[in-house]
Amino acid sequence: MNEITAPSKSFRIALLGNPNTGKTTLFNVLTGLNHRVGNYPGVTVEIKKGSFVHQSNAIEILDIPGTYSLAPRSPDELLSVELVLGLNPLEKVPDALLVIADASNLERNLYLATQAFETGLPVILALSMVDLATASGVKINFNLLSEKLGIPVVAIHASKRKGLDELKNAIVALQTEKRMPPEPVFSKDVVRCRAKILSLLGDKGSLFLAGRLLFETDGFLAQQLEQKLSLSLIPAILECRTELKTLGINLVSIEAKSRYAWIRELVQPCISKPESKVTGFTDRVDRILTHKVFGMFFFFLIMFSMFTALFVLAKPLMEWIGEGKNLVGQGLENVLPDGMLRSLLVDGLLEGVGGVVVFLPQIVILFGFLSVLEDCGYMARAAFLMDRVMAKCGLSGKSFIPLLSSVACAVPGVLATRVIEDKRDRLATILVAPLMSCSARLPVYVLFIGAFLTEGYGWWFPGIVLFLMYGIGFVTAPLAAMLFKSTILKGKGAPFLMELPVYKTPSFSVVFARVYEASVSFLKRAGTLIAATMVLIWAVLYFPYVSSTGENYPERIAATENKAEQDALLLEWKKNSFLGRVGQSIEPVVKPLGWDWRIGVATLASFPAREVVVGTLSIVFGLGKDAQDEQQLLEILQKARWNDDPDQPLLFNVPSALSLMVFFALCCQCGSTLMVIRQETGTWFWPAFTFIYMTSLAYLAAMLTFQVGILFL
């Protein structure tokens, strides 16, 4: 990959556009996946930087997140404005702006363009979806539009690579000839007041910024700018606002009204629309897809297919990855001498890498589905259909699919929250997604239901218990979301206004780029952390490997051929390890849950991934780590007694088995999820918070289950 080089010489442009305009596609096609993610402290948005060379001119592009208006009301939105205006200390001012607009919906798309026109920077207008506009009978005279605006206007079809050379030529031409856009017209009183504010801003000012300060209703930008530029602005702004109000000007609506009026006058001669409204393809399809009955039917059909694919298609792939990992492990075991290095590579590193790669099939399948749904326009309909239900717990319809995906696995589920624009909604969804019962909990449920809740009960009983276990997540997650949204994530978010885009055929290159990006970013960022966690857990289970009496466990295990003796030694070793000692010391803590130290250790050791608990239980119950037969483990668990003492009562009964299952239903014993939360929120606070709240919840619920259970069962 070419590094993004020669920053001083390259021409810098910022790419702006509404959502659903094909902005990301244009960015990907222009930069050819040659991009990286900018790191800006304190914000959750991803801002990508890319570059390309055209006719030996180096061009650098900054991809500003899709927005309908450059009106900042949150730190994320403020960053976009700062980057466009060159107010961010980490980036230089762009040399020009590239605005992409959907030709089939030109008026509303030009709203953002009119804001770009006031930044004092040269602007190029790229028009996408011209084919859709033509199909609906809309004809646009590009030359006239370009002439009236005085700036280059280029029709493009990014995924078909049409119009790209023209666009690149226009960008390159800007370096020598700066063509400035016109200024949208405001009334003379507004212009006068805006000039007053502009004079206070000094060299950081632009008409756009001065206008924003004048028009904004909440004073967010003014406060931020006063702090960042150490200027006094608010008194002058208030004075201007009072002045305009006494002149009878409505400051809430003046900006939108003036811009739309200006746009209308500009566009009218350049565009011809069909006289009689034809019922378009989208109208016809929407009559079915948003229909009360058929729409819901179709929605559940799609969700069911996606889900089946996640479970059925991913399963063999995950098994192959597991087998591949075992093969590599065996190969290493044959090549390397027994010892710490081999154990580190096989039990630590290989498990770690395998534990990362094993998520890839699910991520690829889920993102394949989501990208197709998103690109064809259905995703917005799904959010539309589910919004009412999700609104009850303080979220929006956009949270539904990420939460549902988490039933397969919270890792892709958390990644899928990227579609949620509202920051608080997105965070709430991320925080509760791990409560949904994921597929990694299934082995735990199956083992314990099989051991303690099957024999002596009706044939229907195990199924009901399994259903209830899944029900715990379905009930707790919305409740937790409701709680978070009314406490720590309280606040009036942006209103849920969502464009329902025109249906179109999904583009392969768009889908591929999204799947590729999700997979690579997961492997690169969360992957390294997951692997590191696995190695860490290996270490605390490996060290110290010599007992206080001087017994060297690995050597003794290697020396004996007797399987039973090996297993006994392994158990003693793990008991003596750092993690084992901690596990034993926490027995008083887990006792109210009906657990002894062995279950405590197994639970602690399953921190990297829940499914590990089955393997760890095999070790601590003396079966050795390669217990092939789950039936054997099941029998041992049924017969296990407290502290392995035959005089003690049975360790597991129905209440303690239930308590363990409830714990695993609610806990966040999943290093991968925590690392993905770290990746997506950009701070360690939220994964720590998730772990603590879920573990506390799991502990309390498990204790309640056990304590109530022994009263009745």
Added chain:
Amino acid sequence: MPTLDQVAIGCKGIISSIIGEDATAQRLMEMGVIEGEPFELIASAPMGDPLEIKVQGYRLSIRKSEAALVLVQVS
């Protein structure tokens, strides 16, 4: 004068004004929901909320709580 959440599905008309002076009102206007603009109420989601309207030539999903801020004149 009715608000947008009170009119029947299939209604067409003109937006008269937006109630409120906060960021929500401004967001609505940025999205093209401004006075004098024609609109059409296309559909509602299965549980009656949100609504799907056509404005400025595109489809917008809007919750009833926000639709209640939009005064309309049905034609």
